[in-house]
Amino acid sequence: MEERRSDNLKNKSLDIDKIAQICSDCGNCLYSCPVYNSELIEPNSPRGKINLIKAILDNRLKPNKINKGFMFQCLLCGSCEHICTNGVEYLDMMINYRNLIFKEKNIPFKKKTILYFYQTLILKKLGWFLKILSKTSLKKKLTIPEIDNINLNKLYTSDYSKDFDILLFPGCVLTYFYSSQIEKIKRFLENKGFKVALPKGLKCCGFPYISQGWGKRFERLKTKNINIFSDIKFKYLVVPCGTGVITFNKYYDLKEVEIYEFTEFIYKFIRNSKVNINILKEVDKKITYHDPCHNLKSLGIYKEPREFMKQFGVKFVDDKSELCCGFGGIFSVGFQNTSKKILDKREKYLKENGADIVVTSCPGCYMQLKENLSCDVKFFVELFD
Ligand code: SF4
Ligand code: SF4
Structure with a gap:
């Protein structure tokens, strides 16, 4: 079987100090870092953060509000890790x-509130409110999505007794904001002949929690997800989100399961799928592909989407x-300001x-991109509409 970079992510042992010590201070990563490029402050750079961590672990520096703050001025995009020739595993370290x-009790109230609301209340109670906000000037400031949801109840799998080819893990952003894309993905895979399970109750892989230091909440969510996985017989876990793939590979013990990001899956199993070239309605329109950082830099997914994009020829x-x-x-x-500067670039x-x-x-x-840019933005599966 073709070796994938994501396979190497499975169950790595992680040691903050060991990883930080590998950094030679060369600075090669600085200009790959979108945050450093926007702010040009050394503690905002990957090297700067590594040095802060080293100093804190060596007791040369006490953790305080300022250096804790720098630890969160990082997108966890993996650009630094991707370029580092010394092999510093920055994401694991951070x-x-x-x-x-940031043990559960120390997580700042604001952050906890955002995470809590994001995961529990938005869908059930605040959807209508977001719809109103998305019509105001706050839309761009806070990237408030224009929710494109369908009722997922009709798509959920009720009969778990069958053997499935695929367990489709929808992920939180699509579930809460763009669930029409989940329907497109499920239908697409089913039309290609796969038996697809979409169990109710799977939403988030937990990356928003573990990445912010809220490990306990992550563990609770992980247990819930694993219990649902164990109720279903399936061969492939397909995730239309590279971040989710990283999370399952690194933080879940799913040794028997083959985990694929969606573009990676269709490249491997249904490479002859035809895109709908008519989505470029006007003759002189051009189409491009935006590489998500985790797909490209952590999972090494590059050729897979391009295999399909090249069907558009010179366009x-x-x-x-x-x-x-x-x-x-x-x-x-x-x-918001740094995020906006990176987006502007x-x-x-x-x-x-x-x-x-x-x-x-x-x-x-x-x-x-969809909520902030003026051009047309599509989710990958829409190429096959
Ligand atoms: S993380 Fe890597 S590229 Fe960046 S300063 Fe350290 S060794 Fe150099
Ligand atoms: S993960 Fe991305 S944002 Fe964070 S330090 Fe590395 S390059 Fe910068």
């Missing part, structure tokens, strides 16, 4: 460090910039490239 110092403008969109989940709420490049339609396969990038 996530573990956050979990070490496909390949974007090799590797630029981040500035979303980073809760980062875009906590550091991304938008400028897309405009220079002349793309009229931007396609992406990460729900977070989709939200950031």
Whole structure:
């Protein structure tokens, strides 16, 4: 079987100090970092954060509000790790460090509130309120999505007694904000002949919690997800979100399951799928693909989406910039100005490239681009509509 970079992520042992000590201070990562590029402050750079962690672990520096603050001025995009020739596993280091110092009781109230509301109340109680906000000037400031939801009840699997090919893990952004995309993905896979299970109760992989240092809540969610997985017989776990794939590979013990990001799955099993070239309605329109950071930099997914994009022929403008969109989940709420600066840079490049339609396969990038850019933004599965 073809070896995938994501397989190497499974169950790595993680040690903050060991990882930090590998850093040689060379600074090669600085200009790959979207946050450093926007703010140009050393503690905002990957190297700066590593040095802060080293100093705190060596007792040369006491953890305080300021250095704790720097630890969150990071999108966890993995650009630094991707470029580092010394092999510093920055994401592991940072996530573990956050979990070490921000035990549940120390998580700032504002952050906890955002996470709590995001995961529990938005869908049930605040959907109508977000719809109103999305019509105001706050829409761009806070990246408030125009919710594109359908009733998922009709899609949920009720009979678990069958053997399924795929367990489709929808992820939180699509579930809460764009569930029409889940329907498209499920239908697409079923039309290709796969038996797809979409169990009720699976929403979030837990990355928003573990990445912010809220390990206890992550563990509760993980247990819930694993219990649902264990009720169903399936071969492939398909996740239309690279962040989810990383989370399942690193933080879940799913040794027997083959985990695929959606573009990776269709590249491997149904590569002959035809895109609908008519989505480029006008002759002179151009289409491009935005690489989500986790897909490209952590999972090594590059050729897979392009295999399909190239069916657009000369109308496909390949974007090799590797630029981040500035979303980073809760980062875009906590550091709106920096997020906006990163997005502006991304938008400028897309405009220079002349793309009229931007396609992406990460729900977070989709939200950031769709809700903020003036061009047409599509989720990857929509290519096959
Ligand atoms: S993280 Fe890697 S690239 Fe960045 S300063 Fe350290 S060794 Fe150099
Ligand atoms: S993960 Fe991304 S944002 Fe964070 S330090 Fe590395 S390059 Fe910068």
